[in-house]
Amino acid sequence: MKGIKQLINLLFISVLALGLTACGKEEAKVIKIGATVGPHAQVVEAVAKQAAKQGIKIEVVQFSDYITPNAALEDGSIDLNSYQHQPFLDNYNEGHGSHLVSIGRSILMRMGIYSNKYSSVDALPNNARVAIPNDPTNGGRGLLLLEQAKLITLKPGVGSKATLKDVIANPKHFEFVEVDAAQLPRSLDDVDAAAITMNYVMSAGLDPKKQGIYLEAKDAPLAVMVIAAKEDQKNNPDYQKVVKIFQSQATRDFLQKTFKGTIEPAF
Numbered sequence: 349m350k351g352i353k354q355l356i357n358l359l360f361i362s363v364l365a366l367g368l369t370a371c372g373k374e375e376a377k378v379i380k381i382g383a384t385v386g387p388h389a390q391v392v393e394a395v396a397k398q399a400a401k402q403g404i405k406i407e408v409v410q411f412s413d414y415i416t417p418n419a420a421l422e423d424g425s426i427d428l429n430s431y432q433h434q435p436f437l438d439n440y441n442e443g444h445g446s447h448l449v450s451i452g453r454s455i456l457m458r459m460g461i462y463s464n465k466y467s468s469v470d471a472l473p474n475n476a477r478v479a480i481p482n483d484p485t486n487g488g489r490g491l492l493l494l495e496q497a498k499l500i501t502l503k504p505g506v507g508s509k510a511t512l513k514d515v516i517a518n519p520k521h522f523e524f525v526e527v528d529a530a531q532l533p534r535s536l537d538d539v540d541a542a543a544i545t546m547n548y549v550m551s552a553g554l555d556p557k558k559q560g561i562y563l564e565a566k567d568a569p570l571a572v573m574v575i576a577a578k579e580d581q582k583n584n585p586d587y588q589k590v591v592k593i594f595q596s597q598a599t600r601d602f603l604q605k606t607f608k609g610t611i612e613p614a615f
Contacts, residue, residue: 490543
């Protein structure tokens with residue numbers, strides 16, 4: 349009997365040791381971060397490489413539209429996303445009854461006024477032809493940018509929802525040309541200036557330092573991209589670590605090396 353008891357004890361200790369070993373080898377949770385295909389995904393990939401050095405595993409989940417990343421975050425398919433500005437996030441929450449929040453800034457994607465003919469907004473002549481995006485969201489953003497550059501005046505309170513009907517002062521009598529946003533870079537030889545979003549600046553190979561004559565402010569809500577999480581996870585310590593990596597010097601260096609001024613740190 350004594351021998352049997354000793355054998356049982358040995359087996360119990362062996363099983364316990366195996367269990368402890370398995371726990372010790374248990375892999376850390378993979379943090380899934382959603383991003384749209386292109387620059388946003390590139391940035392998250394860079395963050396994932398830095399996170400791996402700290403023992404944090406990140407899986408980058410790429411999306412080809414602007415709605416699905418928030419839907420996936422809301423239903424738990426992903427843990428974080430990084431691709432949108434705060435007004436877009438607010439509109440999504442309002443329209444879908446969701447509770448997603450920003451837990452930190454990531455990158456700047458500033459809209460700008462570009463020109464192949466003039467080196468400053470002050471140099472734009474009377475009756476200049478100025479192109480703006482023909483879609484409501486970016487068109488309003490372009491008009492707001494022109495107002496910020498003190499070129500026009502809009503009706504009070506319209507903000508980025510402005511339309512051409514909201515222009516109440518146009519002292520230089522600009523002729524506004526509405527163009528598909530993707531075609532704006534090509535329009536620069538035919539117009540005096542154009543308001544262009546950064547994604548199309550990048551795809552067309554424009555240089556903000558050479559052709560950009562006025563850029564959105566670095567704190568402009570529509571220029572600052574945010575890292576989003578579900579509201580009940582905003583203080584998750586692992587997610588806060590990820591935010592710190594997003595906002596690290598390593599990320600800053602990556603942005604400068606990779607994008608050379610088209611995409612900037614928002615931190």
